[in-house]
Amino acid sequence: MTAKIISGTETAKAIREELKQEVDQLREKHNVVPGLVTILVGEDPASQSYVTAKTKTAKALGIHSEQVTLPAETSEQELLAIVDKYNNDVKINGILVQLPLPKHINEGKVLFAINPDKDVDGFHPVNVGKMMLGEQCFLPCTPHGILELLQRSGTETSGAEVVILGRSNIVGKPIANLMLQKRKAGNATVTICHTRTKDMAFHTRRADIIIAAVGVPKMVTADMIKEGAVVIDVGVNRIGMTSEGKAILAGDVDFESVKEKAAAITPVPGGVGPMTITMLMKNTVQAAKQAAGLI
Numbered sequence: 001m002t003a004k005i006i007s008g009t010e011t012a013k014a015i016r017e018e019l020k021q022e023v024d025q026l027r028e029k030h031n032v033v034p035g036l037v038t039i040l041v042g043e044d045p046a047s048q049s050y051v052t053a054k055t056k057t058a059k060a061l062g063i064h065s066e067q068v069t070l071p072a073e074t075s076e077q078e079l080l081a082i083v084d085k086y087n088n089d090v091k092i093n094g095i096l097v098q099l100p101l102p103k104h105i106n107e108g109k110v111l112f113a114i115n116p117d118k119d120v121d122g123f124h125p126v127n128v129g130k131m132m133l134g135e136q137c138f139l140p141c142t143p144h145g146i147l148e149l150l151q152r153s154g155t156e157t158s159g160a161e162v163v164i165l166g167r168s169n170i171v172g173k174p175i176a177n178l179m180l181q182k183r184k185a186g187n188a189t190v191t192i193c194h195t196r197t198k199d200m201a202f203h204t205r206r207a208d209i210i211i212a213a214v215g216v217p218k219m220v221t222a223d224m225i226k227e228g229a230v231v232i233d234v235g236v237n238r239i240g241m242t243s244e245g246k247a248i249l250a251g252d253v254d255f256e257s258v259k260e261k262a263a264a265i266t267p268v269p270g271g272v273g274p275m276t277i278t279m280l281m282k283n284t285v286q287a288a289k290q291a292a293g294l295i
């Protein structure tokens with residue numbers, strides 16, 4: 001069996017077309033222009049490229065977009081003051097502080113300072129709590145993107161054995177929680193593996209759906225999956241450079257071997273990555289509609 005490729009690029013394109021229409025309608029019918037600010041502290045090249053991609057995508061959709069780039073020495077107080085300024089800026093509906101922050105800044109304190117109504121990354125404890133309870137909130141972008149990929153690719157999750165590799169606050173834990181819930185792309189039986197898991201392959205071999213988010217290149221190999229599994233590869237690992245200085249990326253899944261055994265698989269790049277940015281745009285449009293009293 002050669003797996004069907006679940007293309008994040010294609011799915012994200014379709015969602016962006018829907019969003020562009022929604023943004024056009026908001027502007028024409030309600031005089032509402034969604035606004036997003038991205039705040040980057042320091043010069044990490046990966047973070048810089050993520051922020052640039054977010055700003056570019058926002059602009060392409062007609063979202064008002066501002067980008068704040070701060071030196072690595074920026075103090076916590078200075079950053080908190082900037083977040084507060086955007087909390088009070090009516091042109092801005094979504095505030096994204098690019099993580100990771102330099103070590104001298106308390107990440108939790110900064111995320112907590114964002115107005116939960118503008119927390120389009122879905123990391124504020126209020127939104128995390130609402131998500132846990134299954135209430136309306138901003139869903140964190142990567143798990144949200146995974147749900148959309150599963151749903152739009154027609155993957156049955158109800159009653160499925162789902163094995164998630166990784167327990168981070170931004171991917172593993174929230175996707176586990178969401179897939180457990182009584183909701184679309186949910187109702188699964190969920191297992192989470194991490195570095196203390198005794199026999200990871202024991203779990204992955206019985207999984208109908210595997211979601212790999214560990215940050216270890218090509219860790220999931222064909223012998224670890226059952227025939228016909230659906231494999232979602234969240235990992236983005238830089239494993240080298242091309243002669244033109246472009247990063248060579250690998251996922252957490254050994255794509256070449258696993259695609260011969262899986263029913264469906266997401267590639268890296270072109271899988272979960274484009275969905276994450278798109279879900280940020282979706283959350284920003286949702287924030288603008290909420291602020292305008294339209295939902």
Ligand SMILES: NC(=O)c1ccc[n+]([C@@H]2O[C@H](COP(=O)([O-])OP(=O)(O)OC[C@H]3O[C@@H](n4cnc5c(N)ncnc54)[C@H](OP(=O)(O)O)[C@@H]3O)[C@@H](O)[C@H]2O)c1
Nearest residue numbers: 142166167168171194195213214215234235236272273276
């Ligand atoms: N495509 C996207 O949009 C997107 C978004 C976010 C992240 N990512 C990528 O997804 C990957 C994971 O990101 P993250 O932020 O969730 O990472 P993270 O915070 O570093 O968490 C990694 C998790 O994987 C577990 N783990 C690491 N090595 C393992 C091993 N050998 N065996 C079993 N478990 C292991 C860790 O276990 P412990 O808890 O026991 O340490 C931890 O729970 C990275 O490659 C990242 O770049 C992609």
